[in-house]
């Protein structure tokens with residue numbers, strides 16, 4: 640369609656710009672402050688009512704939650720207040736029935752086709768790090784080699800001794816998930832493997848999240864390059880209070896990371912970390 644538009648030779652009437660004042664946006668602006676846009680990354684078509692009733696339960700937000708479909712599996716979601724909106728956005732990533740539900744802040748000035756659903760924040764657990772390097776700085780250093788680091792889960796003193804270093808990083812969904820990084824410490828090469836929380840759908844052939852078994856465009860890769868071992872068990876958050884600036888007021892309880900019913904949470908694992 641866009642290609643067709645580009646080819647058009649506009650006549651004078653068509654090419655004469657109609658200046659649109661800010662007032663035209665009207666109450667959209669206010670509603671937009673309580674809204675997000677989201678896309679369920681699935682080849683299956685999901686109706687807005689199904690999505691709405693499911694996510695209302697998962698997010699545990701005030702009712703009514705509004706879903707307006709603006710494209711295939713793509714919705715404007717309006718919450719009853721801004722606090723709910725930020726709580727949900729903050730709690731990313733979310734899943735709808737094991738499919739990734741990518742959420743963005745509402746931007747009413749942009750055409751829906753320009754929304755970037757190719758990136759999503761995911762919790763990554765970095766393993767095999769020497770204890771003295773399990774800290775915020777290390778998290779940022781390794782994480783930034785993948786994408787924007789939103790958060791490194793450390794204690795108040797910046798340390799995170801434990802089984803892994805957790806961090807929330809923006810990942811490019813068009814690329815295979817990063818399986819780890821090689822670091823050099825005191826001249827010694829160390830492989831730092833990654834595991835991803837809420838990683839239910841992963842193509843074991845090409846390592847991408849965005850399609851299932853049938854949607855793979857890549858020729859048969861070498862066996863065993865991607866697998867269930869990339870899935871992490873959820874860990875409780877270390878930081879009692881999140882360091883990042885809170886935009887919409889309090890976050891209420893701990894992050895909503897584990898409140899979705901589709902994620903198999905291992906109780907022993909959670910107790911162990913508590």
Ligand SMILES: [Zn+2]
Pocket residue numbers: 842843844845846847850854855856857
């Ligand atoms: Zn694939």
